Amino acid sequence: MKKIEIITRQEKLNGLKELLVVHNCQGMTVSSVMGCGRQKGYIPEMNIVGSDINLLPKVMVFTVVEDDETEELLADIANVIGTGKAGDGKVFVYDIQEAMRIRTNERGEKAL
Ligand SMILES: Nc1ncnc2c1ncn2[C@@H]1O[C@H](COP(=O)(O)OP(=O)(O)O)[C@@H](O)[C@H]1O
Numbered sequence: 632m633k634k635i636e637i638i639t640r641q642e643k644l645n646g647l648k649e650l651l652v653v654h655n656c657q658g659m660t661v662s663s664v665m666g667c668g669r670q671k672g673y674i675p676e677m678n679i680v681g682s683d684i685n686l687l688p689k690v691m692v693f694t695v696v697e698d699d700e701t702e703e704l705l706a707d708i709a710n711v712i713g714t715g716k717a718g719d720g721k722v723f724v725y726d727i728q729e730a731m732r733i734r735t736n737e738r739g740e741k742a743l
Pocket residue numbers: 638639664665666667668669670671687689717718719720721
């Protein structure tokens with residue numbers, strides 16, 4: 632199992648939700664976060680000097696999927712929400728060691 636963590640623009644949330652449903656994701660967790668990437672939160676044309684950092688509001692979505700789903704999901708995320716512009720966001724992929732549905736005690740992929 633893999634945890635797919637997506638941090639992107641807030642206005643991409645609806646498209647992302649639809650995409651996850653299409654990929655048969657069994658659940659998702661969404662939070663509002665603040666963040667910055669390489670531009671330190673400024674528009675690329677601004678040429679900021681020094682160590683100032685501007686945190687921008689972003690949305691963070693995570694879902695845990697079966698290993699086989701990972702590559703197609705990543706490809707689709709890039710296709711559907713990518714604009715080619717700075718601030719499109721990032722995806723981090725983590726190995727998930729175990730899962731358990733508390734209600735039934737099911738473990739592993741059955742718990743997704
Ligand atoms: N290396 C990182 N570690 C943790 N979060 C990151 C990292 N890079 C980007 N993020 C998160 O992703 C959001 C979008 O990043 P983005 O501006 O698209 O990245 P970059 O400018 O590096 O191409 C950031 O606002 C931040 O919340």
